[in-house]
Amino acid sequence: MDYANVRSLEEAARAVLDPVHYDYFAGGAQDEITVAANEAAFARIGLVPRILRGAARPRLGTTVLGAEMSMPVMLSPTAFHKLAHPEAERATARAAAAAGVTMISAMLSTVAIEDIAAEARKAAPGGAEPSLWFQLYVQPDLGFTEAIVRRAEAAGCRALVVTVDSPALGRHERNDRNDFHDLPPGMRCENLRELPGEGLRDLGGRDSGHVRQVVLSPEISWDHIAWLRQISDLPIVLKGVLHPRDARLAVENGVDALLVSNHGGRQLDTTPATIDRLPIIAEAVQGQVPLLLDGGVRRGTDVIKALALGATATAIGRPAVWGLAAAGEAGVARVLDLLRNELDNALTLCGCASPQDVTAELLTTMEGPHQ
């Protein structure tokens, strides 16, 4: 497979995807200012390498919340993989597990979490336990939410990633133009099927798993995080933190890690680039919890910039979907390979022996004059 970079996989994906589905994956909220900002902000940050450090070949591994990762790149949750490839999340899970990469599986996956976990186990090298985390949209019906959490726990997920930037769905004008609002016939959100509670009331519990049954509620609050903490022993990661006061509140509320994210520009448009928010969040939490970052990570150099600004690891959303659409499991594997090779190369060129070796002294702005 001769894809030279993530960009070429996006082009390949675009060539094979139904344009309506390509728009769903690629698009963002309203004017897509944040979608563009996430990538552009990385390009404005300069790297200044250190020389002659005799650092040898870098080791790329890291650990987050006890999960060993072969590199500081994870898969952010993305819904509806069956729109990209018939093997859907099964293929994504195999590629991630084979690469030693943590997959944050979306609550709105088109394959059930039990099946995703089984595929990951099959693919993990040497029978190792794959690193699988579960993304949750807390549903106002707590019985329904608890049933989903229990499924994720039983499937072997090792953390709950609670998405907190979605008290409502962002306004996706591409989806409106395409009249794309639910999955096509034959595809369902398999984790939402046959669960107890009010979540299924509108369809009498018989015809479940539709996207329109998912509730994105403005009533979700810190009380729900406290409740989750009570009902589950899994570490809790908040996904979608951008304000330093919320970062502090998260620490005070006993959250285990933060994922600095603007949902890839798909929720509130004109939120700033995540990489530009990271320093202020790092300042707020003072190392009390690990920070993760997603949004616009497309290159090994992007990963280094996030590490330098205080992230323990990064995560990718769209790139994995492009790999999946372009070539199934092999395509996702290729994306991860590209990022691994780029990160290895960039760390070496910066004179760093490991991700932990990366500090802010490597950074400057691309525009001069420099101090």
Ligand SMILES: Cc1cc2nc3c(=O)[nH]c(=O)nc-3n(C[C@H](O)[C@H](O)[C@H](O)COP(=O)(O)O)c2cc1C
């Ligand atoms: C097609 C698509 C579906 C997504 N679905 C979810 C989801 O179900 N839950 C969630 O928390 N985030 C979701 N996200 C946001 C991603 O987890 C992530 O924050 C974002 O994609 C990162 O930006 P990037 O695509 O530039 O890497 C989705 C993003 C995309 C592109």
Ligand SMILES: CC(C)CC(=O)C(=O)O
């Ligand atoms: C249907 C949406 C809630 C899934 C999502 O989070 C997204 O597409 O960004």
